[in-house]
Amino acid sequence: MNITRNIEVPTGNILIGKGEKGLLEFLSLADYGKDVNLNQHKKVIHQELMPLTEKWVITISTQYGCSMGCNFCDVPLVGPGRNATLFDLCGQLIAGVNLHPEIRSKRLNIHFARMGEPSWNPNVLECGKWINEHFSSEHDVVHPVVSTMMPRHNEWLKTFIHAWMRIKNRLFHGDAGLQISINSTNEAERQDIFNGNACTLSEISQVMQGIIPFGRKITLNFAVARWEIDPRILLQYFNPSMYVIKLTPMHRTATAEFNEIRTLGDYTESYPYEHYEAALKDAGYDVLVFIASKEEDESRITCGNAILGDLQP
Numbered sequence: 001m002n003i004t005r006n007i008e009v010p011t012g013n014i015l016i017g018k019g020e021k022g023l024l025e026f027l028s029l030a031d032y033g034k035d036v037n038l039n040q041h042k043k044v045i046h047q048e049l050m051p052l053t054e055k056w057v058i059t060i061s062t063q064y065g066c067s068m069g070c071n072f073c074d075v076p077l078v079g080p081g082r083n084a085t086l087f088d089l090c091g092q093l094i095a096g097v098n099l100h101p102e103i104r105s106k107r108l109n110i111h112f113a114r115m116g117e118p119s120w121n122p123n124v125l126e127c128g129k130w131i132n133e134h135f136s137s138e139h140d141v142v143h144p145v146v147s148t149m150m151p152r153h154n155e156w157l158k159t160f161i162h163a164w165m166r167i168k169n170r171l172f173h174g175d176a177g178l179q180i181s182i183n184s185t186n187e188a189e190r191q192d193i194f195n196g197n198a199c200t201l202s203e204i205s206q207v208m209q210g211i212i213p214f215g216r217k218i219t220l221n222f223a224v225a226r227w228e229i230d231p232r233i234l235l236q237y238f239n240p241s242m243y244v245i246k247l248t249p250m251h252r253t254a255t256a257e258f259n260e261i262r263t264l265g266d267y268t269e270s271y272p273y274e275h276y277e278a279a280l281k282d283a284g285y286d287v288l289v290f291i292a293s294k295e296e297d298e299s300r301i302t303c304g305n306a307i308l309g310d311l312q313p
Contacts, residue, residue: 001091007307009299010046012057014307017095019064019088025114025308026092027059027301028099032293039289041270046295056105056139059301060092062124063116068149069195070304072223072256075115077309083120089127093135108139113147113179115306119160120151125167132171145177147221147303150199150207157199158207165211174215179246180204182220184227185234193227205237217244217286222276223303225250225261229276231283240284247273247289251302254309268294 004023005016012029030049031037037044065079084092093110097103110131112118128144135142146164151157161178168176184190187200199207208218220243222229234245249267250256265272273289280287292302300307 001088001095003095009301010295011049011299011301013099014299014301015092015095015099016308017092019091020085021082021088022064023308024061024064024084024088024092025306026061026096027057027114028096029057029059029301031055031057037291037293039287040291041274041289043266043269044291044293045268046293052100052103052105054105055107055109056097056100056103057109057111058093058096059111059114060089060096061115062089062112062118062121066116068117068151068197070149070197071193071195071259072225072250072253072261073304074253074255074309075304075306077255078115078306081116081120083123084116086123086126086130089123090130093127093131097138104139106140108135108142110135110142110144111147112145113303115308117149117151118146119148119154119157122156122160125160125163128164128167128176129171132167141175142172143175143177144172145179147179147181149181149194149197150204151197152199152203153197161207162211165213168216169214172215174213177216177219178213179219179221181223183223183225185230186228189227201233201237211242213242217242219244219246219288221246221248223248223250224263224273224276226264229280231280231285234280234285235283240286244286244288245280247276247287248303249292249297251292251297251304253300253304256304267291267297 001017063081067081
């Protein structure tokens, strides 16, 4: 894939490449490390990054734009969701790692999470198999993650999710991920958040019926804003033995700011998340509190951002 633009940011690079149907956006990033931004109960500030030899994160787009219209996300500004080809998906990965061809990382995280809803694109499943075949020998651990908001109008959703979980459990021996964006336990709020396009919690639990994760648990993600997070409701649908809860800031995208959706207080501190964390732990869930630095958010590497949206008329 030909890189048409390389934007250097404090933690790495935002890349724009020429795909088979147009421009795609993807990321190559370093990480602060879990001793800085994971469950630390302290302010996250920009500081020295882990070397890429320790951890490397590549985040790729699965669609050109997105049609889901979530009320906090800038990606729909790029245009409707058209599926990236398998060549596009693999091309983003190759272009990302070729920024530093000399690096062999102890952990390469690959996130299907920049632009688009992955479950609409069956090429994501083929890419997962391709990653296992072509990347696993080049890095010590390769950890691919699918992030989905569980679109209710996707008739192939259950087929996709169950196929990905087989790839996770079997090809990657449990060391791959599925992250489901939940954000609220109130269905009226979720209807608004996801523009009426997401499954209800009951429907998600039905899609997940029969799945038993091997290795890593399935992640339920909550971008903490003004929305309800009620552990009692979660327990009706999601067994703590199979699901882990992830709390993150509501990142300051243009769309989120326009809709006045934000984390209350200083999102780089731990206090906006602590009462949710305590209640979820009391309910029996493992909880990950993952906080971005101000520099990460302002450089627009975080979820819901899309540089390509700036180029639209």
